[in-house]
Amino acid sequence: MSDTAFYTKDLSVFYGEKQAIKKVSITFPERQVVAFIGPSGCGKSTFLRSLNRMNDVIPGARVEGEIRIGGRDINDPSTDVVRLRQKIGMVWQKPNPFHKSIYENIAFGPRYHGVKDKRNLDEIVESSLRKTALWDEVKDRLHGSALALSGGQQQRLCIARSIAVQPSILLMDEPASALDPVSTAKIEELIAELKRDYSIVIVTHNMYQAARVSDKTAFFLMGDLIEYDETQKMFTNPSNRATDDYISGRFG
């Protein structure tokens, strides 16, 4: 059994009158990959975004219930959201590197959080790029533009940027859906590597990706958590008929 990285209890998210997430309780194990699957509009991305309070910026969005990391509720007014997002990194669907050099993309976060020493920054840049298997590809052009990288490289750069501030949790919102199959395979390999150090939650439209990369899978439907179990169980013998129908492509 793995330790708990964090958990939600009766988490609901509203957009105005509409309830997008309905009292969902999930426990996320430490250093494992949890995949969220479900048809468009099922609430999986909303749920993911609420885990580092990205929904704060959406007008009319309201959260009820608990999201607890190390005993503390992240929605407590005393929470420092900047610190929270340092601890819980986010990788988006489309690679979104800053219009800066490769080096500066990585150094930005640590510098923002107070690392000034050049040697320290160099080390962080190198180790972050090594962890994302990008170092050998870019070490000779660290000060070249990040935008000159391929899409797959840009996405790995964004992951390197997330881990440069030493988070414990990584949230990924369809991190490979804009990439070609080879780049996708690299991202998936990377996820398998990263889970040694991080707890990962990934939203994916590609069920086979969920089956390949995750330890546990959560299936959402219209804001409800329908089933949450070991991925192997979910894809060979799900308990719920709706899960079976969805992953077998009968609807969705």
Next chain:
Amino acid sequence: MVVRKELDDGLKQIQDWLGEMGGRVERALRESMTALTNLDMNLARKVLADDLRLNQIEEQIDEAAARLIATQQPVAKDLRRILAGITIASDLERMGDLSVDVAKAAIRLEGQQLVKPLIDLPRMADIVRGMIAESIRAYNEENVDLALKMAKDDDEVDALCGTVFRDLAAIMAGDSGTIGQAMLLSFTARYIERIADHATNIGESVVYLATGKRPELN
């Protein structure tokens, strides 16, 4: 999503092939037993010739299953249906081979008189043919109750097999000249009993298909 035609067609094809295999195995057992009872050499040789098609269908099922897994990424019940299909095809192919063994026993007895009229052996074969038909029906209907019934029928077949062994042992004890034939008939009882075991395996595969769990029925 909801592009399942290729997968659904493939699953249907496998199901049809399994149905054909079941029908052929049932016939092979019926004909081999008739060939033995009547020492009908032509019928015995027909069973041998017909078995080729069974082997061929098993290969077709394996190929179709591999293609569906490689190209359609089946999961959950679709995946279990394919895995169960491969296992069931393998059981049916073995059942065909065992029917061939019965037919070969008939061929080895060519020109001999039977040491006794065959009564319990055909009874065993009748029960086992019923099991074959029901195992295929259980698969088609995903009928767990019917699948579990295989274990009960199998016990009955085992009991009859024991009776056949004892009768033949008594005949051998009374007349050592009957040993060769009586041994052969004992083997035949064993072949039929093995076919029943394979039918019971099919029952297990049906339970796996329906529930995701494999019971031990044998």
